[in-house]
Amino acid sequence: MADRRVDFLLIGGxxxxxxxxxxxxxxxxxxxxxxxxxxxxxxPPLSKSYLAGQxxxxxxxxxxxxxxxxxxxxxx
Numbered sequence: 001m002a003d004r005r006v007d008f009l010l011i012g013g014x015x016x017x018x019x020x021x022x023x024x025x026x027x028x029x030x031x032x033x034x035x036x037x038x039x040x041x042x043x044p045p046l047s048k049s050y051l052a053g054q055x056x057x058x059x060x061x062x063x064x065x066x067x068x069x070x071x072x073x074x075x076x
Contacts, residue, residue, distance in 0.1 A: 004031070009031050013033070018062040025068055030069045036074075042060050
């Protein structure tokens with residue numbers, strides 16, 4: 001992994017880290033690192049509406065695409 005400078009490093013890729021990233025995004029560069037396979041997503045909506053065919057997988061993502069938050073997944 002290349003050296004980089006970030007203002008906020010969040011360890012963990014769950015909804016709690018994503019919620020923190022949403023708040024910090026306007027205050028500097030945010031890097032979120034986790035072992036999870038996917039970016040943070042809201043589990044109840046995914047388990048109900050997604051499986052019922054009423055929403056897409058991206059509808060359950062917790063981080064809006066416009067935020068300046070870098071997410072690294074599958075990092076141990």
